[in-house]
Amino acid sequence: MNALRLPPHLLHFALTLCALLTQTQCSSVPFLSAPEPEVVYALGSTQGYPSPTDPKLKPVIPSLNFPGDSYNVSGRHRVALQNFAQRAVESKQQYLIVGYASPDLPKDQARSLSERRAQGVRQQLILLGVEPANLLTCGVGSDFAPTGPTTGVVVIYADAPSPAEAATAATDATAAPAP
């Protein structure tokens, strides 16, 4: 029977481990749990992000997703922005870069974070040659809730051509001589 009895120091160790495991913070002890992988894709959808203040504005590229509280422009963002920047340099159109943040964040923090994200995207586009005067930013935090799949995003908007303009463009394209 004595052989089955645990020595006091081993019992002490086992009890300490049990206490650790029952605490909610035990996940912060690295060897007790593996962190849950967080999958956030760099690019999202153009759907679900209507302009909060001007229905004429439409997203021109898929939304740029920012995980958690991050605000740094990632490599994948840069690839998407590079393609967009080429078009923007040629078109010389004005763009509105709107940052959104999760509604779970405190409101003022969300506004500042979303503005910081929008400014980060603007800086990147300026580096890629887009005229700064054509890039306006607006961080709206969670004051306007997008219906898109992710709330921590930056969306670049531009004026959608009116039906008349679109028809003219189509006519011009048809009338243009074939190369």
Place this chain on the structure above:
Amino acid sequence: MSPRPIQSSIHLLCLVGTLLAYAGNADAAWHWPWQKAEAKDAPNLPPVDKNPRVKIAAIEGASGSSAASALRKELLTAREFYLVKDEEKAEYTISGRSVGGKVDAKLVNAAGKTLFERTYAAPGLDENIKALADDLIYTVTGKPGLATSRITFVSDITGRKQIHLCDSEGENTQQLTRHRFGAVSPALASDGTLLAFTSYRSGFPAVVLMDLTGGWERVITDTPGASFGASFSPEGSRLAMIMSFLGNPELFISDLDTNSASCLSETTGVPSSPSWHPDGKRLIFSLDEGRGPRLFVASLGDKENATSLFQWNCGYRYATDPEWSPDGKQVTFTARIRGNFSIVVRDFPSGKSRVVASDASHPSWSPNGRFLVYVQNGDLYRHDLQTGHRKALITNFGEISEPNWMK
């Protein structure tokens, strides 16, 4: 063979394990799993008969009895005095006359000295009695009363986020803004006459000043980018706010008299939620430099340049929405603890810290420093820091956020 080396190793392991647990828990007070995160309530109020003894003597006039009962009700709600009966001795006696809602009041102390003698002639008896109650509390205790104080908050009950106002009991709610794209982030000046808020009227977030007595509005930040998070200085002539017209969002102080602004921060991070110390010489705000928002204190020099800026160790790795208590000795803020937002009150610069409410955010002090209002599940709550009693002020009023109690 002696088992000493093995025993020592195991004991060392136990010690390391325990230390790791505490280190992992550094952003929260340690507790057993079956205990709630909230700190224990502070000791109850001293017995009410230890409070200053005040007698409401007969108030003469046609509306005298209504005035006396309304005053009694206000003073009982305030819980600052022990209201004595007619035959008992009092340290202070209030008497007066009321006709047609107008109130003439006189406060004398036990020695017979008149402490104040005033006429309250606002249109309604209620308003006059509330003003009298606050004057009485201020004269006797030196602390502001809450009867005339107001709380602003944001609600989307009308479909858009707009700013609303209520009294300290959550009653007499009224909508203050009707902006096309909404208005958020309200802040009331200490005298309650001016409201600063962020409006989306132009499509971009801009700080707007509204005069609650005259009704006029004035755009403070006619600059590119976003402006938000306005906070009135104690004397009411300056606004601290976040503006991004230089590029990144930065902390600015705007002088309302001269229409000039000075930049206090120079950061590549995310500053937000500035709040003034009652001395008007310090600001606390949150700044995220990539590791989650932390609290920073800026001490203002003579020319409103930050002469010093330091990170305040509030004990939490994620802290935002700070607000200094009216006496400047404590700070309340929203902290993220185990993934949930909680309201924390901590002594400044160091001392005790307590979690007041879990799953809650946006705390704001009452003018007398006794209560906090905050938002929980979209409803507005008031928490008595002396008794621990919590009261739902406004529920089922759309989603409420960003309450701000007039100081």
